[in-house]
Amino acid sequence: MSGTPTAQLLRERFQRDPLFKCGVVLVAVVLAAAALAPWIAPHDPYLGDLANDSLAPPGGRFLFGADAQGRDVLSRVLYGARISLMVGVISQVVAVTLGLTLGLLAGYYRRWVDLLIMRLADITLAFPSLLLLIAVAAAVKPSLPVIFLVIGAVGWAGMARLVRGQVLLLGRSDFVTAARALGAGDRWILWRHLAPNVRAPVIITATLGIAGAIMAEAALSFVGLGAQPPTPSWGAMVAEGRDLIRVAPWVSVAPGLAVGVAVLGFNLVGDGLREALDPTMRRGG
Numbered sequence: 001m002s003g004t005p006t007a008q009l010l011r012e013r014f015q016r017d018p019l020f021k022c023g024v025v026l027v028a029v030v031l032a033a034a035a036l037a038p039w040i041a042p043h044d045p046y047l048g049d050l051a052n053d054s055l056a057p058p059g060g061r062f063l064f065g066a067d068a069q070g071r072d073v074l075s076r077v078l079y080g081a082r083i084s085l086m087v088g089v090i091s092q093v094v095a096v097t098l099g100l101t102l103g104l105l106a107g108y109y110r111r112w113v114d115l116l117i118m119r120l121a122d123i124t125l126a127f128p129s130l131l132l133l134i135a136v137a138a139a140v141k142p143s144l145p146v147i148f149l150v151i152g153a154v155g156w157a158g159m160a161r162l163v164r165g166q167v168l169l170l171g172r173s174d175f176v177t178a179a180r181a182l183g184a185g186d187r188w189i190l191w192r193h194l195a196p197n198v199r200a201p202v203i204i205t206a207t208l209g210i211a212g213a214i215m216a217e218a219a220l221s222f223v224g225l226g227a228q229p230p231t232p233s234w235g236a237m238v239a240e241g242r243d244l245i246r247v248a249p250w251v252s253v254a255p256g257l258a259v260g261v262a263v264l265g266f267n268l269v270g271d272g273l274r275e276a277l278d279p280t281m282r283r284g285g
Helices: 006-016 018-040 073-109 111-126 129-139 144-170 174-181 186-197 199-222 234-244 250-277
Strands: none
Touching (some): 006 018, 018 073, 129 144, 144 186, 186 199
């Protein structure tokens, strides 16, 4: 990466890339919905009037309609943004912590350390991620903390392989050789020299990983292994409305669109970050 400051690279990419702008706007909308949900939600997301408001159509008191329990769909979508973002961010913190640490160790020490960590990564990557998530989540009592850990634990392998590859390239760089010559220990070299130099690909991968984690949480909640009722999870809301799709499509469509907006936004931001920060992807003009 060149000596151009990161903030300047991002600003230039934002100014000339309409898709990056679109992604930032979509992510900002999702973040605002999550942060302001208690103030902008028109109704309590947990309370409904089964007798009078069950499956009320969009319009009037319920902009997005009401579900089978008479609860406001819009309010539940807004609060559902909190769940999805929480899962996306925390699971990526877990994945980055595991992947960065193990990738640094594998790339730096090589030999049996590299062999052991990479074989564990290969085993993890050998299974379809969604099936592995379902299997692990089904083995324990479904809850949000479990979802954080499960999605993060499944996502560490790709991060570790990425970091390992970067460390292998940087391991013989002049700055690493100079640090060793000055008597720097392994821990200092790993965390003060190598880790900062793999920051850009880690940030890019983690941003894209948030989109994947949101999809994974929605899928787990859809099959009943994620957030449990009455928690307003987007995946669970889609599942609640699947049998009503012909008579009350708004119950499933609204949370489904919310998932799509969030995933699209983070994917576009991740692509923009990659083209701004990765010198092999950077384009002129």
